[in-house]
Amino acid sequence: SYELTQPLSVSVALGQTARITCGGNNIGSKNVHWYQQKPGQAPVLVIYRDSNRPSGIPERFSGSNSGNTATLTISRAQAGDEADYYCQVWDSSTLVVFGGGTKLTVL
Amino acid sequence: QVQLVQSGAEVKKPGASVKVSCKVSGYTLTELSMHWVRQAPGKGLEWMGGFDPEDGETIYAQKFQGRVTMTEDTSTDTAYMELSSLRSEDTAVYYCATVSPLNWFDPWGQGTLVTVSS
Numbered sequence: 141s142y143e144l145t146q147p148l149s150v151s152v153a154l155g156q157t158a159r160i161t162c163g164g165n166n167i168g169s170k171n172v173h174w175y176q177q178k179p180g181q182a183p184v185l186v187i188y189r190d191s192n193r194p195s196g197i198p199e200r201f202s203g204s205n206s207g208n209t210a211t212l213t214i215s216r217a218q219a220g221d222e223a224d225y226y227c228q229v230w231d232s233s234t235l236v237v238f239g240g241g242t243k244l245t246v247l
Numbered sequence: 248q249v250q251l252v253q254s255g256a257e258v259k260k261p262g263a264s265v266k267v268s269c270k271v272s273g274y275t276l277t278e279l280s281m282h283w284v285r286q287a288p289g290k291g292l293e294w295m296g297g298f299d300p301e302d303g304e305t306i307y308a309q310k311f312q313g314r315v316t317m318t319e320d321t322s323t324d325t326a327y328m329e330l331s332s333l334r335s336e337d338t339a340v341y342y343c344a345t346v347s348p349l350n351w352f353d354p355w356g357q358g359t360l361v362t363v364s365s
Binding site: 175 | 282284292293344351352354355
């Protein structure tokens with residue numbers, strides 16, 4: 141079965157750039173989607189198809205995907221960006237796969 | 248704009264079943280592919296299954312096959328997820344979400360907490 145690996149936590153200073161990785165075998169050949177989940181709330185899509193932002197998502201959020209790693213980048217991090225972030229792909233054998241999630245802390 | 252509103256919290260005893268609803272507005276259910284994801288307390292997201300428009304059938308994660316049933320009432324644009332033989336490990340927030348043709352989940356319902364306790 142296909143698996144996605146994310147760091148448990150990432151810390152970033154206020155105003156700096158945070159990078160959250162999502163590792164998977166040849167993940168560069170798949171479409172990767174990213175979700176933000178704040179405490180007590182449902183997940184929200186922040187990046188789809190590797191690098192596309194839904195309407196309403198700030199330009200500070202960007203994504204890339206190549207080789208065995210996809211990356212969610214949050215520029216000029218704000219206190220309001222503190223949340224759990226999940227990557228997700230569709231795999232032909234496992235179907236829907238979510239990463240384990242990364243807790244982003246803004247210092 | 249699609250909006251999903253789920254039913255309220257449930258408390259069930261081990262061995263019982265639970266049925267969670269997800270009411271669609273803004274679109275009709277037949278235009279959407281509805282899926283279900285759960286999240287145990289303090290844990291990550293776990294996909295349970297959903298409607299595959301390519302096959303016209305509902306697909307289930309292997310872990311839940313035989314224990315979960317997902318149905319739709321197109322007359323009321325309401326989707327349902329029923330989980331049977333509940334055990335304490337099924338305590339979780341259950342989300343419905345619509346899935347795009349390229350397989351991203353957006354939007355999500357607000358979630359329904361199901362607590363399994365004797």
